[in-house]
Amino acid sequence: MRYKKPSSDLRNYYIFILQVSLIVVLGIFIGASKIQFISQQSEVDLTQEQEVVEMEEITQTKQEEQPPPPPRPQVPVEVPNDEIIDDQEINIDADINMDEPLPEPKEPEDVEEEEFFVVVEQEPEMKGGQKWLYDNINYPDMARKAGIEGKVIIQFVVGKDGKAENINILRGIGGGCDEEAIRVIKEAEFVPGRQRGNVVPVQTAQTINFQLQN
DSSP states (O other), rough: OOOOOOOHHHHHHHHHHHHHHHHHHHHHHHHHHHHHHHHHHHSSTTOOOOOOOOOOOOOOOOOOOOOOOOOOOOOOOOOSSSOOOOOOOTTTTTTOTTTTTTOOOOOOOOOOOOOOBOOSSBBOOOOOOHHHHHHHHHOOHHHHHTTOOOOEEEEEEETTOOOOOEEEEEEEEOOOOOHHHHHHHHHHOOEEEEEEEEOOEEEEEEEEEOOOOO
């Protein structure tokens, strides 16, 4: 059996069929792609209006400076004495000489304050000691009759001359005992205190015991 070579008409027919098939497949592919693209566009709702964001204008506020509060009125101070202050007349029509220098303010005078020591190397001592103190003190009759007993604490400064000054009662019992304690301390003589070998005024204290004897 011999093989027959196909004719040219049959070959052209096959080529035509192949071209038509390719065109049909290409058309189907293009149609499917267009349908998918349209379906995706239909899912997006383009009819919705976009939300409009309005920006409000912020006005910058300025902090107003408030004036300071008015000063408090001065409290009137009572004059401690009965001195009458004379009214001074002020001549408003007096001529003012601008070339005349202003008076210089007076400087306050230095007031010398007596300084004293509280702790020193050598404390002051009463001459005669406690024996002299109780030999020269008298029990007040008022305190004796009222039965007043107790301790009087007296504070003073022993000066460079050995005398007591600036005497104060720290603790008193009354009945004239406080005054008697001051009297006997004023009459007492002391050996002055010393600091670094120099005689200095020293503040000290003395306790005086007032006790009635049965």
